[in-house]
Amino acid sequence: MKIKLTLILLLVSAYSARLAAQTQYAWKTATSGGYTYKYVTGDPTHSRFYTLKNGLTVILSPTNKQPRIQAYIAVKAGSKTDPADHTGLAHYLEHMMFKGTDKFGSLNWAKEKPLLDKIDDLYEQYNSTTDEAKRKEIYKEIDKTSGEAAKFAIANEYDKMMAAMGGQGSNAFTSFEQTVYTEDIPSSAVDKFLTLQAERFRQPVLRIFHTELEAVYEEKNRGLDNDGRKAQEAMFEALFPNNNYGKQTTIGTIQHLKNPSLKAIRKYYYDYYVPNNMGVILAGDFNPDVMIKKVAEHFGYMKPKTVPAYTFAPEAPITSPVQREVFGPNPENLTIAYRFPGASTRDARMLSLVGSILTNGKAGLFDLDLTKKQKLLSASAFPYILKDYSALMLRGNPVKGQSLDDVKALMLAEIDKLKKGQFSDDLVQSIVNNQKKGIIEQNESYGQRAGNLMNDFTSGIDWRVDVAGISELSKVTKAQVVAFANKYLNDNNYVIVYKRQGEDKNVVKVEKPPITPVEVNAGEQSAFVKTINALPSNPIKPLFLDYDKDIQRAKAGPVDLLSVQNKDNSIFRLYYRFDMGSWNNKLLPYAASYLQFLGTDKMSSEDISKAFYKLASTFNISTSNEYTTVNIGGLQENFNATVTLFENLLANCKADEQALASYKARLKKSRENAKLNKSAIMQGLVNYAQYGINNPFNNVLTDEELDNIKAQDLVDILHSLANYKHIALYYGPQTAVQTGAALAKLHKVPATFTAYPVAKKFTRVKPAENQVLFANYDMVQAEINWIRNEELYDAEKTATADLLNNYFGGGISSIVFQNIRESKALAYSTYAYYSQASKMGQNDTFVAYVGTQADKMNDAIKAMNELLNNMPESEKGLLAARDNVRKSIETERVTQDDILFNYLDAKQKGLNYDIRKNTFAASSKLSLADVKAFHDTELKDKPYTYCIVASEKRVSEEDLKKYGSVSKPDLKTIFGY
Incomplete structure (x- = not known):
């Protein structure tokens, strides 16, 4: 009897423990403010999940750290649900959702509508016509009618309303199974925001379509120049032959892009943009009881309907490796992918763990065996989680002399180790510890919260x-991981994509259609805008930094310590900041990077990486031209252990000749690869334009100097780093005094600091006339930067420069975007901004940019030059820009360690106050005339250097000479090696 009772008690105890484990995180239901919602017990974000009567999902996650709200309006439909004969349609629709309705975006809807209906019919004729001559005639009529309709349209009215209410990051994106509209708004603008969004989704009008379609063409052409995108599309095509993940691409085929149907787009909207298929996700500063009532009132008009089900044939098992090849100008690389079950399965969650076991930045198999040992230039493994299926991606870049098959063998060898359980027994627990820290950091951000909920x-x-x-x-358990790996990671069940360096002979660009620029009516305003502006918006008092009050000061021995206390959680971040960079010593960045491959007498490099990962800690040394920063972070409970570990490494690292030889080989390959990267080439041209032939970009070691580096020279630099004057910055739970006392014992420095090496000086050049710097690159697009060095930094210019940038060249409501993209359809991406120097005594810079098709380069340059020389004037546009500047400052909260770097930034500029305070006060007094005067003084009729990266096959010498004297520096001149 006693034995039976004991057994019963044990069983009850076990059941209770199991039940407790199951209910620790459980869905619960509650009612508040008249609305019922669900929540998860133990959820640190305190998120509430509502379902309105019409089926709309509303997810609210309140946090009051900043008076702003990250908003996502998500539709569970994307390229996966595109009709097979209209691929790219979901993405088209995403673009058109910014064009307005019958209530906004139109000067006269009654006159505009018949013309839009005619355009609808013309596109249907265009799509059904195969005779090219007839198609051209129809397109001429589309272009003509579009121009007539545009006279009644107001371009970018949505964006102007968002800007006026203080919105930031107004955008949207489309992927396989989601189309998401994103806004970051002041919490005071909720009523305006919800009124606008409810109207936006009520009945969108597909106006100004053919110029927006051209922007999508541009996006397609940019994709044709993107080797990474091409490799991924090839990977998905092979991995998912039965699912639209592989059968269709988000941006669509060229054939479908050339033959759009507005009626098909509209049908897609009515099929999928229904409340039971949508979610409103908000995270930020609000009362959820108040917010849910507002959302319900605004979106309650939407009517539910049955959503077309997406069906697909299950994928057949992969029984032998499926191989694909992709060619392009970028450096070669290799990708291997295994197929897994979809996002909602436990296997998908296990896949995420496997990805961390392979790559976690410190102690994964790829980290330790391939990156740390420098067997590859780079290597990573990561999960790609989708609704229907997921994938494990392995990506590797070869070092010099390696073939892609060598990369394949090295990565698959690590997969074999995983399957055999040849990884640390405590690695899973270390991953858990690091993910716990990651969750703490994510939950600090209202934007990250909203993003996680939306995904x-x-x-x-x-x-x-x-x-x-x-x-x-x-x-x-480790045994479970091994079993899982052996279940899914077989020797033959993967797809492999070889991205080879070379000409892609399959590229067919989307040709430029003849487009007559359309009217954008930039200075006009619909009655709906007045309704939005009239809605109440409680002003938020701006908070400016007081460096004396907001920063604690102490000493850590002879080192000055600046500190901000973290009163929210256990995270700490510690920095050592040196006023010394690569301009002081060209070897310094190489030494900083070399440290990651070194050990000490008592610990190998691998041991050190594992030790940091076990502590859920990180370290990094970053070197810029003028500064070097050591960054150490982790949990405060491990502060002493983390700092001690780093200090020991820095003071006692040992020269490793083999590590240096491998490091040099990887550097050489990286340097070769940079010469194949169009962004790096453009960066070099921009530096050339700013400083001349000898500039910060090519201030690097020559090939000979690189060969002559000695391991001991780099180690000596590391050993002596703490001997140079520096300050310490701390953000964490402790006070400055507590941190200073602890750090004085851990951070060993001399009584007297060594003087910095004399820094090399670079002087900005100011050409008296236009010039062109051209670099040849095999691409469909042409990319152009306008560069001009301005006068020395002057804090008095800040308010006007900020307003100019907002009104003239920054964002999709700006003059530049409206004219070059919306009106003339000359670019997918374009901007212009006046950039103030980061340091007193340095020059400001003006930069403008257009990325366009090569055959539109001349038109694009002409369009930008017209704006640089004659700024269009719109009083209403200026007021919206000014509102955006002021409301952005009102709601910006500089917090955490950003306070410390804000102070250092101000100090570099010779300021002892928060410059935002002056900008806020001055901006209210600035007029359109002030902005025009600034534009005319700084930009109008000035000489510029045009930095152009394009293909010589598509851009002629004669065209380049139109813009100034032409120089074509070779890659050795651009890069310095």
């Missing part, structure tokens, strides 16, 4: 499972 919503992931993820992960 789970569109991917069909149960939020409870996500919240419980760490708890579940901590119970996973």
Whole structure:
């Protein structure tokens, strides 16, 4: 009897423990403010999940750290649900959702509508016509009618309203199974925001279509120049032959881009943009009881309907490796992918763990065996989680002399180790510890909260499972990981894509159609805008920094310590900041990078990486032209252990000749690869334009100097680093005095600091006439930067420069974007901004940019030059820009360690106050005349250097000479090696 009773008690105890584990994170229901919602117990974000009567999902995650709200309006439909004969349609629609309705975006809807209806019919004729001559005639009529319709349209009225209410980051994106509209708004603008969004989604009008279609053409052409995108599309095509993940691309085929149907787009909207298929996700400063009532009132008009089900044939098992090849000008690389179940499964969560075991930045198999040992230039493994299926991606870049098959063999050897369990027994627990820290850091950000909630919503992931993820992960055993790896990672069940360096002979660009620029009516305003502006918006008092009050000061021995206390959690971040960079010593950045491959007498480099990862800690040394910063971070409970570990490494690292030889080989390959990268080439041209032939970009070691580096020379630099004067910056739970006392014992420095090496000086040049710097690159696009060095930094210019940037060249409501993209359809991406120097005594800079098709380069340059010489004037546009500047400052909260770097930034400029305070006060007094005067003084009729990266096959010498004297520096001149 006693034995039976004991057994019963044991069983009850076990059941209770199991039940407690199951209910620790459980869905619960509550009612507040008249609305019922669900929530997950133990959820640190305190998120509420509502379902309105019409089926609309509303997810609210309140946090009052900043008076702003990250908003996502998500539709569970994307390229996966595009009709097979109209691929790219979801993405088209995303672009058109910014064009307005019958209430806004139109000067006269009654006159505009018949013309838009005619355009609808013309596109249907265009699509059904195969005779090219007839198609051209129809397109001429489309272009003509579009011009007539545009006279009644107001371009970018949506963006202007968002800007006026203080919105930031107004944008949208489309992927396989989601189309998401994103806004970051002041919490005071909720009523305006919801009124605008409810109208936006009520009945969108597909106006100004053919110029927006041309912007999508540009986006397609940019994709044709993107080797990474081409490799991924080839990978998905092979991995998912039965699913639209592989059968269709988000941006669509060229054939479908050339033959759009507005009626098909509109049908897609009515099929999928219904409340039971949408979610409003908000995270930030609000009362959820008040917010849910507002959302329900604004979106309650939407009517639910059955959403077309997406069906697909299950993928057949991969029984032998599926191989693809992709060619392009970028450096070669290799990708291997294995197929896994979809996002809502436990296997997808296990896949995320496997990805961390392979790559976590410190102690993964790829990290230790391939990156740390420098067997590859770079290597990574990461999960790609989608609703229907997921994938494990392995990506590797070869060092010089390696073939892509060598890369393949090295990565697959690590997969074999995983399957055999040849990884640390405590690695899973270390991953758990690091993910716990990561969750703490994510939850600090209202934007990250909203992003996580939105991703789970569109991917069909149960939020409870996500919240419980760490708890579940901590119970996973090594044996389970090994069994999982052996189940899915077989020798023959993968797809492999060889990205080879060379000409892509399959590229067919989207040709430029003849487009007559359309009227954008920039200075006009619909009645709806007045309605929005009249809605109440409680002003938010701006908070400016007081460096004396907001920063604590102490000493850590002879080192000055600046500190901001973290009163929210256990995270700390510690910095050592040196006023010394590569201009003082060209070897300094190489030494900083070399440290990651070194050990000490008592610990190998691998041991050190594992030790940092176990502590959930990180370290990094970054070197810029004029500064070097050591960054150490982790949990405060491990502060002493983390700092001690780093200090020991820095003071006692040992020269390793083999590591240096491998490091040099990787550097040489990286340097070769940089010469194949169009962005790096453009960066070099821009530096050339700013400083001349000898500039900060090519202030690097020559090939000979690189060969002559000695391991001991680099180690000596590291050993002596703490001997140079520096300050310490700390953000964490302790006070400055506590931190200073602790750091004085851990951070060993001399009584007297060594003087910095004399810094090399670079002087900005100011050409008296226009000039062109051209670099040849095999690409469909042409990329142009206008560069001009301005006068020395002057804090008095800040307010006017900020307003000019907002009104003239920054964002999609700006003059530059409206004219070059909206009106003339000459670019997918374009901007212009006046950039103030980061340091007193240095020059400001003006930069303008257009990325366009090569055959539109001349038109694009002409369009930008017209704006640089004659700024269009719109009083209403200026007021919206000024509102955006002021409301952005009102709601900006500089917090955490950003306070410390804000102070250092001000100090570099010779300021002892928060410059935002002056900008806020001055901006209210600035007029359109002030901005015009600034534009005319700084930009109008000035000489510019045109930095152009394009293909010589598509851009002629005669065209380049139109803009100034032409120089074509070779790659050795641009890069310095």
